[in-house]
Amino acid sequence: MLEVRDIHTYYGDSHVLQGVSLRMEKGQVVGILGRNGMGKTTLIRSIIGFTPPRRGQVRFKERDITAWPSNRAVALGLGLVPQGRRVFPSLTVLENLAVAAKGNGGRWTIARVMDLFPRLGERAGSRAGKLSGGEQQMLAIARALVTNPELLLMDEPTEGLAPLLVREVGRVIERLKAEGLSILLVEQNLPLALRVADRVHILSRGQIVHSSSPAELMANDGVKSRYLGVA
Amino acid sequence: MDFWISQLFNGVSYGALLFLLAGGLSLIFGMMRIVNMTHGSYYLLGGYVALTVIWRGGNFVLAVLLGALAIAAVGIGEWNAFLKRLSGQELGQVLTTMGFALIFQDLALLIWGGDPYTIPVPAVLSGAYTVGQLYFPVYRIFIVAVAALVAVVLWLVLERTRIGAMMRATVDDPEMARGVGINVYLISMAVFALGATLAALAGAVAGGFVGVYPGADFEILPYAFVVVIVGGMGSLKGALIGSLMVGLLDNFGKALFPELSYFTLFAPMAAILAVRPTGLFGRA
Numbered sequence: 001m002l003e004v005r006d007i008h009t010y011y012g013d014s015h016v017l018q019g020v021s022l023r024m025e026k027g028q029v030v031g032i033l034g035r036n037g038m039g040k041t042t043l044i045r046s047i048i049g050f051t052p053p054r055r056g057q058v059r060f061k062e063r064d065i066t067a068w069p070s071n072r073a074v075a076l077g078l079g080l081v082p083q084g085r086r087v088f089p090s091l092t093v094l095e096n097l098a099v100a101a102k103g104n105g106g107r108w109t110i111a112r113v114m115d116l117f118p119r120l121g122e123r124a125g126s127r128a129g130k131l132s133g134g135e136q137q138m139l140a141i142a143r144a145l146v147t148n149p150e151l152l153l154m155d156e157p158t159e160g161l162a163p164l165l166v167r168e169v170g171r172v173i174e175r176l177k178a179e180g181l182s183i184l185l186v187e188q189n190l191p192l193a194l195r196v197a198d199r200v201h202i203l204s205r206g207q208i209v210h211s212s213s214p215a216e217l218m219a220n221d222g223v224k225s226r227y228l229g230v231a
Numbered sequence: 232m233d234f235w236i237s238q239l240f241n242g243v244s245y246g247a248l249l250f251l252l253a254g255g256l257s258l259i260f261g262m263m264r265i266v267n268m269t270h271g272s273y274y275l276l277g278g279y280v281a282l283t284v285i286w287r288g289g290n291f292v293l294a295v296l297l298g299a300l301a302i303a304a305v306g307i308g309e310w311n312a313f314l315k316r317l318s319g320q321e322l323g324q325v326l327t328t329m330g331f332a333l334i335f336q337d338l339a340l341l342i343w344g345g346d347p348y349t350i351p352v353p354a355v356l357s358g359a360y361t362v363g364q365l366y367f368p369v370y371r372i373f374i375v376a377v378a379a380l381v382a383v384v385l386w387l388v389l390e391r392t393r394i395g396a397m398m399r400a401t402v403d404d405p406e407m408a409r410g411v412g413i414n415v416y417l418i419s420m421a422v423f424a425l426g427a428t429l430a431a432l433a434g435a436v437a438g439g440f441v442g443v444y445p446g447a448d449f450e451i452l453p454y455a456f457v458v459v460i461v462g463g464m465g466s467l468k469g470a471l472i473g474s475l476m477v478g479l480l481d482n483f484g485k486a487l488f489p490e491l492s493y494f495t496l497f498a499p500m501a502a503i504l505a506v507r508p509t510g511l512f513g514r515a
């Protein structure tokens with residue numbers, strides 16, 4: 001489904017991703033872990049095409065999408081829940097969904113995501129910039145879903161949320177997984193990542209330094225303390 | 232009293248013309264962050280193309296429409312060949328669009344010569360209503376009506392359609408707009424074409440009012456920029472209010488203090504920018 005082959009991504013002269021490779025199969029949830037500033041968001045940006053890698057390849061559904069504009073990658077079936085939510089603040093909740101909705105007869109329609117997040121239905125006419133952080137996160141997830149992605153990229157969807165909302169986001173991710181959606185999940189919340197992921201990779205200074213099943217990582221205190229700062 | 236009413240009317244009708252010109256410039260500025268120095272040329276060329284259509288026997292409506300459409304094509308060409316490669320590079324944009332403005336200026340001189348012309352307006356639009364001592368030219372009322380119609384249609388498109396929401400999403404966050412699948416490339420091209428069309432429409436309509444003449448492009452461009460900067464980039468409401476303000480200030484300034492007319496125009500602008508650097512309705 002997704003194959004990242006030895007990508008090198010730069011911001012100007014700064015060489016951030018230094019040869020990252022990973023593969024994902026359909027229906028898998030893959031967790032990307034690592035401390036702040038290690039390149040997780042840059043990996044997401046490289047895949048969606050915001051910051052295309054200078055070397056290496058991103059392949060999705062057997063196509064080389066490395067240099068594609070992001071909207072083309074989304075048309076092919078990538079969906080993005082970006083770090084920091086990035087809802088369109090001057091658009092209403094409904095408009096945020098309408099501009100993204102593909103209407104391709106896929107599973108997720110605007111009505112369906114409003115069932116999933118009833119709060120969005122209640123606030124359909126409000127400007128997205130006026131929503132609370134939790135509501136914005138729901139909207140960011142819903143907005144990605146209405147593009148009916150086959151692979152969802154989620155960059156720290158629980159960042160800055162109250163514990164109750166973290167649990168709700170966790171439940172949504174589990175439900176999406178149960179429905180067979182493939183998810184590449186960047187997450188700092190280790191228990192959540194370990195619970196939902198089929199496989200985890202740890203990024204450190206722009207390289208993958210550890211790949212395993214969640215259970216193996218759970219048992220490996222050395223790796224956890226060295227790269228994730230947990231005892 | 233009569234003096235005030237007729238100056239008010241003149242100011243509003245000039246503001247209406249400015250709105251046609253600056254509305255598009257503001258969208259281009261706000262959405263694509265392109266500082267488009269060619270905008271005045273679209274205005275000039277729109278007038279000249281309309282004039283040519285009339286010389287060839289076309290009627291007024293056809294002339295105005297063909298002027299607007301021809302310049303839309305020029306705008307699309309310019310954007311596709313050059314500007315889309317220069318996104319984010321202000322200096323490159325200013326130099327490129329300034330270069331085009333100079334080229335168009337010379338081309339216009341070559342094709343249409345140095346004489347000023349007035350586009351003949353149809354009989355229904357000529358003449359004036361008189362109320363007591365007051366005198367309201369029909370053509371100026373027509374310009375206000377055209378601008379009002381354009382404002383309403385633009386507002387409906389921007390605020391009430393999915394395409395309009397996509398345009399606003401692109402203003403909010405162009406990268407993320409792509410990230411939800413919006414074809415920002417097409418949207419940008421459409422906005423650019425729309426802006427060029429409106430500028431040409433303004434030029435064609437102005438041809439029956441202030442005329443078409445060499446130098447009209449660079450004469451009106453500063454006004455359009457003042458409107459955009461005062462109103463706030465990318466804001467339709469800002470362009471509307473800004474146009475009316477500039478139209479009125481310019482008119483009253485010239486009528487009351489002819490030797491200070493630039494001062495009466497630019498001093499209030501400076502004051503507004505000092506208080507609101509993003510303009511009246513602009514976002515940072």
Ligand SMILES: Nc1ncnc2c1ncn2[C@@H]1O[C@H](COP(=O)(O)OP(=O)(O)O)[C@@H](O)[C@H]1O
Pocket residue numbers: 011014016034035036037038039040041042043
């Ligand atoms: N736009 C940018 N310009 C320059 N450097 C950046 C930019 N974004 C991120 N970086 C740098 O790239 C590195 C990786 O950042 P990022 O991918 O955001 O990390 P993470 O998501 O793992 O916290 C950091 O050192 C960060 O400072």
Ligand SMILES: [Mg+2]
Pocket residue numbers: 040041042083155156
């Ligand atoms: Mg990050």
